[in-house]
Amino acid sequence: xxxxxxxxxxxxxxxxxxxxxxxxxxxxxxxxxxxxxxxxxxxxxxxxxxxxxxxxxxxxxxxxxxxxxxxxxxxxxxxxxxxxxxxxxxxxxxxxxxxxxxxxxxxxxxxxxxxxxxxxxxxxxxxxxxxxxxxxxxxxxxxxxxxxxxxxxxxxxxxxxxxxxxxxxxxxxxxxxxxxxxxxxxxxxxxxxxxxxxxxxxxxxxxxxxxxxxxxxxxxxxxxxxxxxxxxxxxxxxxxxxxxxxxxxxxxxxxxxxxxxxxxxxxxxxxxxxxxxxxxxxxxxxxxxxxxxxxxxxxxx
Amino acid sequence: xxxxxxxxxxxxxxxxxxxxxxxxxxxxxxxxxxxxxxxxxxxxxxxxxxxxxxxxxxxxxxxxxxxxxxxxxxxxxxxxxxxxxxxxxxxxxxxxxxxxxxxxxxxxxxxxxxxxxxxxxxxxxxxxxxxxxxxxxxxxxxxxxxxxxxxxxxxxxxxxxxxxxxxxxxxxxxxxxxxxxxxxxxxxxxxxxxxxxxxxxxxxxxxxxxxxxxxxxxxxxxxxxxxxxxxxxxxxxxxxxxxxxxxxxxxxxxxxxxxxxxxxx
Numbered sequence: 001x002x003x004x005x006x007x008x009x010x011x012x013x014x015x016x017x018x019x020x021x022x023x024x025x026x027x028x029x030x031x032x033x034x035x036x037x038x039x040x041x042x043x044x045x046x047x048x049x050x051x052x053x054x055x056x057x058x059x060x061x062x063x064x065x066x067x068x069x070x071x072x073x074x075x076x077x078x079x080x081x082x083x084x085x086x087x088x089x090x091x092x093x094x095x096x097x098x099x100x101x102x103x104x105x106x107x108x109x110x111x112x113x114x115x116x117x118x119x120x121x122x123x124x125x126x127x128x129x130x131x132x133x134x135x136x137x138x139x140x141x142x143x144x145x146x147x148x149x150x151x152x153x154x155x156x157x158x159x160x161x162x163x164x165x166x167x168x169x170x171x172x173x174x175x176x177x178x179x180x181x182x183x184x185x186x187x188x189x190x191x192x193x194x195x196x197x198x199x200x201x202x203x204x205x206x207x208x209x210x211x212x213x214x215x216x217x218x219x220x221x222x223x224x225x226x227x228x229x230x231x232x233x234x235x236x237x238x239x240x241x242x243x244x245x246x247x248x249x250x251x252x253x254x255x256x257x258x259x260x261x262x263x264x265x266x267x268x269x270x271x272x273x274x275x276x277x278x279x280x281x282x283x284x285x286x287x288x289x290x291x292x293x294x295x296x297x298x299x300x301x
Numbered sequence: 302x303x304x305x306x307x308x309x310x311x312x313x314x315x316x317x318x319x320x321x322x323x324x325x326x327x328x329x330x331x332x333x334x335x336x337x338x339x340x341x342x343x344x345x346x347x348x349x350x351x352x353x354x355x356x357x358x359x360x361x362x363x364x365x366x367x368x369x370x371x372x373x374x375x376x377x378x379x380x381x382x383x384x385x386x387x388x389x390x391x392x393x394x395x396x397x398x399x400x401x402x403x404x405x406x407x408x409x410x411x412x413x414x415x416x417x418x419x420x421x422x423x424x425x426x427x428x429x430x431x432x433x434x435x436x437x438x439x440x441x442x443x444x445x446x447x448x449x450x451x452x453x454x455x456x457x458x459x460x461x462x463x464x465x466x467x468x469x470x471x472x473x474x475x476x477x478x479x480x481x482x483x484x485x486x487x488x489x490x491x492x493x494x495x496x497x498x499x500x501x502x503x504x505x506x507x508x509x510x511x512x513x514x515x516x517x518x519x520x521x522x523x524x525x526x527x528x529x530x531x532x533x534x535x536x537x538x539x540x541x542x543x544x545x546x547x548x549x550x551x552x553x554x555x556x557x558x559x560x561x562x563x564x565x566x
Contacts, residue, residue: 154419155416155417156418163398169393170395170462171406172380174406
């Protein structure tokens with residue numbers, strides 16, 4: 001039971017990360033590697049402000065910091081003309097120093113004994129219990145972000161983002177500034193990622209400068225698992241599927257660790273393998289189909 | 302409405318592949334004029350259109366649209382007033398979005414407000430009515446993804462998209478060339494109707510000389526980056542396809558001493 005509750009808590013919070021990855025990877029159709037950096041940036045900002053006694057301000061600023069990181073990647077892509085993947089890597093790499101700076105040149109910060117969102121909620125509503133309050137915070141963040149994103153993608157701007165991921169020429173022909181659309185999308189997506197990091201920092205009670213490593217892959221794995229379970233009908237469904245995917249991903253990981261199926265240091269490799277397998281499915285399907293057709297052809301010949 | 306003044310463009314200047322695509326081209330289009338543009342491949346027809354829509358910067362010359370100098374205006378800003386269709390039906394629409402959503406994006410340029418909901422009931426009714434006018438049954442497929450439509454249907458949707466916000470200028474780059482004959486005829490019929498309804502100033506590239514002479518009000522022929530023939534009024538009405546070809550040969554012959562012809566492929 002604790003295993004399920006723990007996975008739900010983490011799944012909801014990391015769901016925001018999956019949401020950010022979904023927006024760039026699936027809607028805008030650009031794999032964005034800024035995520036590793038912007039996640040840690042959110043984590044660092046939130047932790048530093050919590051240590052200073054401002055956990056709420058920390059969350060808000062983490063969101064904005066993530067968005068700013070996304071803007072920078074967007075500017076590198078559109079105005080400087082750097083390849084999208086390289087632009088993401090450059091921002092991510094630069095952010096490593098920024099994150100250390102934010103954390104006061106320390107590679108980790110402890111929030112033990114400090115007021116956080118979670119401790120405040122527990123004081124206000126002791127009936128919830130520790131697990132309950134953690135789950136409540138995660139759910140509130142996930143629901144609010146999902147609702148905001150679903151509405152956002154129904155607006156004129158949201159529609160332009162979807163079209164930009166589909167056919168840039170058509171967007172340009174409709175007198176929409178493609179560069180601006182890309183920058184805004186990357187800002188929104190990385191804002192979500194930063195927020196995810198911010199909540200995680202207060203949830204786990206510490207911040208480590210290397211927590212962001214491999215977060216893109218975690219996000220991708222969640223998105224892909226979500227799509228496999230919920231399907232990909234529309235953007236609204238996709239946004240919900242990202243959260244669902246994140247929940248299932250956390251549950252799988254927790255189960256695997258619990259049964260000692262693999263040691264915890266294998267986590268990143270397992271995530272990477274999940275993503276590779278999921279992305280390979282279409283190709284494998286096509287090969288199988290071709291083989292079937294060939295066999296049938298020979299039999300009929 | 303459209304004034305192209307002495308524009309000049311050389312691609313890859315200073316390299317062995319240097320290509321003088323537009324040589325001192327001037328063209329004036331009056332409001333409501335429907336001009337057909339003909340010429341061999343590489344004559345500079347599409348380049349002229351690209352210059353007007355702003356896909357590259359000119360070396361020399363100016364372009365004015367409805368009195369406004371748009372020579373240095375960015376492409377996406379120009380497209381608020383210029384509707385454009387390409388030969389490739391895939392180019393003008395977003396395949397994974399529905400007909401309605403595509404139209405909503407195109408329609409948005411007539412009204413600003415990024416955070417308004419994109420699909421409004423009143424707009425939907427308007428789109429439906431406009432599509433019903435085409436007589437292709439598209440009004441029943443508003444929720445269909447555009448990628449599932451045929452080339453002719455997609456081109457019809459694109460045509461509506463590029464004219465829905467009442468542009469000042471419509472550019473058609475062989476927009477029926479990739480369609481089967483009956484679809485091409487249908488799309489051409491719709492084009493004529495919309496141009497007439499909105500009294501649109503239109504520039505259309507075509508390889509069908511017969512069509513060029515019988516559509517619109519004026520015919521222009523280009524060769525090697527220059528306008529070599531400009532027909533309108535009675536002269537155009539009396540022109541036949543063989544006569545036009547004869548004229549083309551004459552014009553070309555007259556320029557044979559020009560070393561460009563000798564070096565052209």
